[in-house]
Each structure stands twice: as structure tokens, then as C-alpha cells.
Amino acid sequence: MRLSRYFMPTLREAPADAQIVSHQLMLRAGMIRQEGAGIYAWLPLGHRVLKKIEQVVREEMDRAGAIEVLMPTLQLADLWRESGRYDDYGDEMLRIKDRNDRDLLYGPTAEEVITDIFRAYIKSYKDLPKNFYNIQWKFRDERRPRFGVMRGREFLMKDAYSFDIDEAAARRSYNRMFLAYLNTYARLGLKAIPVKADPGPIGGDLSHEFIILADTGESEVFAHQDLVDMGAPGPDIDWDGDLEPMVAQRSQLYAASDEMHDAARFEAEVPPDKRMTARGIEVGHIFYFGEKYSKPMKALVTGPDGKDAPIHGGSYGVGVSRLVAGIIEASHDEAGIIWPDAAAPFGAAVVNLRPGAADVDAVAEQAYKALTDRGKEPLLDDRDDRPGAKFASLDLVGIPWQLIVGPKGVAGGMVEIKRRATGERQTLPLDAALKVITA
């Protein structure tokens, strides 16, 4: 992409409405524009980041055996009357009427829709397990939207739903999601801690929230340091095998957010030098809910014994649009955003310091083409602007690499590369620079 033809409206000052750093930086980087309380338009740069994150989430879901679908944003109230949630959900549900006076709603989640789909087609235990997910916009009419896309009313969520014959099988589905989530966050450059969550009326221990560490996070986390250091399991695991040991290893060490924290247990279970307290942001929530929807909605399958029984369900959510803000909270400095490579809107920026100078243009174009050919999705800064302005805005939007082409370097056959995250610079011939960036 040539910046001179792109749309990247950066701001030198943050709008006064933005209170937290991710919101300020998203506005300054020209990623989003607010249309109303908790409602945002995604501008080109923000949209690219959102798509990148979405793709990482998608790949990890697919790897773990989930199947992608796309459910509607508008849902029929009758379905929610079946599950009993239409009246329970309250004012957070945006209720709509169509021209025939039929009650609709803008989906805040999709258990009812997916259960309706499931029950229409799947009748036998032989077709289980199944896990369907979609990445779709949700709307929850929050009492108090805030902090930009961190807590919007409209937000992009990946929601997955598992269907199993019994609780033991459901636990296996749960475990797959548990590990897939850790891999997802790790790929996005985040430290994520699974903490036990309030399982609600179903009980049991099958509910976890995933909290990423960021100094500016809203909630406080208490955890065993070994859990923090353990890292993600990685993609090369046997997804059909016994995942219980890996999950147990990560769910037995103490970890809790403020509302579930038990100071006495923390001190009893965790030695003093292993007690970690930090701030974090919730970016995922998984839980097992058994027959909560399958029973009232009659999502039954025939078991090996020939009898029909409600399936055991679980659901698994990732706040995709929230992750955009979460990553920024976890990764920024005074100059702006520092994207991890997997989420970066562009892999590298080729900075032409003197557009119009034929020799500089030639090298910049050559670098741009080479990076394009190698799949780095580069941004060519060919704006007619001063070097300082270019560096400042590219630092602000957080592109991981800058490949700087200026008259002095070109005269000596060299370019400069700069790594955004560390500020580290190297002066190299173009070929060597390209090798470093594409390594």
C-alpha cells in the first residue's frame, strides 16, 4: 500500500473523550471513529488489525477442530422465549420490531441460534462431538459503555459452542478450547492467565476467564508465578488425545481475579517468592453449561442405548475487538503502539525520505516490491512530508519494521532498518536489510 493513496488520518493530540491509553492511541492512529456511545466505525488501519486478529483466532479454532459458521446478527425473539432467556436478559438486549410487528433482537450471544441449527440436523451420538464457532458482531446495550472498543456496545466476538453426548465428553471439548485459547493469545504476543471463573448456577469447576497482563488493566490478578511462566502449549499437540494433564497443569496452580480471590488460600498455596500480583484485562471466557439450552430447546441426540438425551453444551468466547485495545494496553510506549507481528496492520514500512529524488525513489520502490513479493504486506511512505513527521506517525501506528531509504544512505549503497519494539537500528545494504525483515 502506498501511503500517499491510503487513508490513515493520524492525530497529534488525543481527543479529550479518550481516557485510557489504548483508546487514545487508536484515535490518534486513525484506527477508529466514534459514532455514538460504545459504537465505532473501523477505519482502514483499525480494520486491518481487526482482520489480522480475527485470522489468528480463526486459525487456532480450526486447529482445535472447531467448524466455522456465520450466524445472523438479528435473531428471532421466539427462539429466546424457548430457552427462557428473552425475559431474563433485561435491558442489555436490544429489542427490535420488524414491519410485521415481529419481535427481533440484535444478538448479544448465539446459544439459541446455534442450538436451533444443531437440533435441526444432528440426531445421533455418532455425529458428536461437534464444535461450531463464528466471528460476528454482537450488541449488548451496556449501562455504561466506556474505554473505546474495550467496552463497546457493539463488539466483534468469536463465540464457539460445543455439543457432546455427556459431561465427560464435554470436558474434552472444554479442554481443547482451553488450550487453543492459550495458543491464540501467545501468537498475539500476549501473556494470558487462565483464572477460575464463577461457574454460575451449573456449578462444577468448568469455567475459566483468560486475563492478559497489562499494567493499565481493569482487574487485578493473583497467580502463581510458575503459571505465568509456563507459556502456551503450542500448536503441535494431539488434539484428539488426552489433554487433561496439560489443562490440569495449568488450572491447578493458584490463579484468581479480584472477585474470586481468596487471600488465605493464595498465601497457603503459593510460596512468598512465587506470589504474583498484576493487573489485567479479560479477553476470553469459556464455560460448560450442560443441558441448560439443550433441555428446554430439545436438542436431543440418540445415544448408543437407543434413547434420546439432551446434549451437553459449552460455550467459548473471545472478544476480538477488545483484543485490539488489549494488545495496545499491553504493548505501547511514549511514541505510540507497538504491534506484535501477528496483529500488525502492515508488516513493514518502507520510508522514502526524499520522494521525487530519482535514486531514492528507485531504491524505495525496489524495497517495496521485494517486501510485497515476500508477503510482508508493506506500507510505502511516499508522502511529501518531512522525515520527522514520517517517523513520528509510523512510530505512532506501530508498524514493526521501518526500512528507511534516504539520499545519504542511497549514495553509499545502504539503507537503514529500525525495529519498532526495541528501537534498534542497523545500516545495511538493501539485500541484507530485506533478509533481516523477512527472517
Next chain:
RNA sequence: CGGAGUGUGGCUCAGUCUGGUAGAGCACCGCGUUCGGGACGCGGGGGUCGCAGGUUCAAAUCCUGCCACUCCGACCA
């Protein structure tokens, strides 16, 4: 939903108390000089002062009502 606050060119803000017909910086347009960390000069364009009523010779400013947005608290990807 309770409490607090803010609405003035795209952004940051001054002007409101004490009424006299709107201003600065950034951004934008033109010309010129600049050019390795958000340049400078000269010239220029852009604002129903959130909306609706009211008071007044006169309202951004005073009064009434409404709307929007932000923050703090109880709830959530």
C-alpha cells in the same frame, strides 16, 4: 440506573462569571524557502457556539426544557 462533569471549525482549547454579534495552536488550501525525528515565512478557506423555546435594543454568554458524550459506582467478551 444513581452521582459528577462537558458540549465553541476535523483535533486541543480560550472566550461564558461581568450580554455588545467569535479567537489561538494544530490540521487544510496557494506560493516560496526547507528536508534523517511532528520546519518556517507570506497569503487564504472553513464555525446555525449541541437542539428548542424564553428574557433583552442586543445572547456563545442569562433563564427553562430537551439531547448527546465523558468520568465515578453496581454488571460484562
